[in-house]
Amino acid sequence: MNQAPHILIVGSGSVGRRHARNFSALGCSVSCVDPRAERRQELAREAKAHAGYPEIGAALGADRFDGVVICSPPHVHVDQALAALRAGIPVLLEKPVSPDLGSAARLEAGARAESVPVLLGYTWRWWPPLRRVRELLDACVIGELRHVQFHMSAHLADWHPWERYQDFFMASSTEGGGALLDESHWIDLALWMFGMPEKLSGRIDKLSSLEIETDDNVDVLMAYPGGLRVSLHLDLYGRPHEKFIRFVGEFGSMLWTAAPNQIAIGTKPEGWDRIEAFECERNDMFVDVAREFLALLDGDGAQPTCSLADGLRVLTVIEAIRRSSADGSSVTVSP
Numbered sequence: 447m448n449q450a451p452h453i454l455i456v457g458s459g460s461v462g463r464r465h466a467r468n469f470s471a472l473g474c475s476v477s478c479v480d481p482r483a484e485r486r487q488e489l490a491r492e493a494k495a496h497a498g499y500p501e502i503g504a505a506l507g508a509d510r511f512d513g514v515v516i517c518s519p520p521h522v523h524v525d526q527a528l529a530a531l532r533a534g535i536p537v538l539l540e541k542p543v544s545p546d547l548g549s550a551a552r553l554e555a556g557a558r559a560e561s562v563p564v565l566l567g568y569t570w571r572w573w574p575p576l577r578r579v580r581e582l583l584d585a586c587v588i589g590e591l592r593h594v595q596f597h598m599s600a601h602l603a604d605w606h607p608w609e610r611y612q613d614f615f616m617a618s619s620t621e622g623g624g625a626l627l628d629e630s631h632w633i634d635l636a637l638w639m640f641g642m643p644e645k646l647s648g649r650i651d652k653l654s655s656l657e658i659e660t661d662d663n664v665d666v667l668m669a670y671p672g673g674l675r676v677s678l679h680l681d682l683y684g685r686p687h688e689k690f691i692r693f694v695g696e697f698g699s700m701l702w703t704a705a706p707n708q709i710a711i712g713t714k715p716e717g718w719d720r721i722e723a724f725e726c727e728r729n730d731m732f733v734d735v736a737r738e739f740l741a742l743l744d745g746d747g748a749q750p751t752c753s754l755a756d757g758l759r760v761l762t763v764i765e766a767i768r769r770s771s772a773d774g775s776s777v778t779v780s781p
């Protein structure tokens with residue numbers, strides 16, 4: 447590409463501002479969309495953006511863009527991504543693809559028909575310590591895996607200190623908030639590491655006193671062929687915040703933690719044999735996503751680290767969890 451790529455950020459909230467700053471730092475020119483004027487102004491100030499529009503149609507009609515980054519609430523992801531793809535513009539789509547599998551399948555069909563690429567932002571796939579975890583699993587450092595526990599706990603009121611959590615899309619079921627959809631990062635990581643489970647059972651609840659219409663607690667048990675069990679706990683009320691994945695194999699255990707930023711491996715009854723510590727910071731994974739998107743705009747032809755098909759697999763599991771939670775059954779997951 448000869449000129450600086452022109453990137454349109456759709457949704458100028460928390461992650462939209464982050465992407466805007468990163469694309470601007472990587473030499474792109476940036477424009478933005480948000481129905482809220484003060485959000486557009488804030489993004490423009492932070493990322494030296496050129497123009498702001500109240501909705502995506504106005505932006506696509508007014509200028510030429512090389513890439514569109516969708517950072518709006520999930521209920522509008524599909525229609526906005528389709529608008530960009532129909533204009534022939536590649537899309538970086540924030541997770542989840544949408545609140546339900548049916549609308550996500552509509553987007554996948556549209557992307558195929560237009561033959562325009564989509565990169566999906568399940569950003570933890572770009573986190574170096576988790577890439578290292580995959581290498582260690584491939585090297586079988588703790589032997590045959592038997593149980594894996596995914597744990598994510600973070601009080602919603604701490605997420606966006608600049609606004610009331612009751613006003614944030616996370617509180618709204620129509621906009622696609624809640625623990626199951628928003629923290630589907632951890633479902634995506636399970637599928638990235640182990641593929642689709644054979645069966646699962648799950649419960650989706652609203653347990654805490656948070657003033658939200660959405661779920662704040664999800665517990666899932668997934669069964670894989672060959673005797674691997676994967677459990678997943680997501681909540682929106684826990685303090686201190688905690689993200690970890692514990693892998694238990696025949697020879698020992700491995701513990702990945704976000705804080706401290708490390709992987710610990712142990713094979714004895716007490717203590718860890720070895721700890722690998724990392725220096726990376728949260729924004730690094732968003733910068734790496736932006737770099738991959740810019741390479742895709744240049745037509746590098748590489749397989750995306752995270753595709754629309756990956757996002758549909760996550761929604762297939764989400765819908766299986768919903769079915770299981772609704773009737774208390776164990777559900778067979780379609781591959």
Ligand SMILES: NC(=O)c1ccc[n+]([C@@H]2O[C@H](COP(=O)([O-])OP(=O)(O)OC[C@H]3O[C@@H](n4cnc5c(N)ncnc54)[C@H](O)[C@@H]3O)[C@@H](O)[C@H]2O)c1
Nearest residue numbers: 457458459460461462480485517518519520522540541569
């Ligand atoms: N990959 C990650 O780690 C990560 C991190 C944070 C958020 N996200 C995802 O990014 C999306 C946004 O999350 P957020 O935390 O930035 O939310 P946010 O509420 O801070 O920002 C969303 C913005 O979208 C705007 N908006 C609402 N309707 C719109 C429309 N029709 N068109 C354009 N803009 C519209 C809102 O006014 C708001 O400013 C969600 O899908 C979320 O799951 C991903």
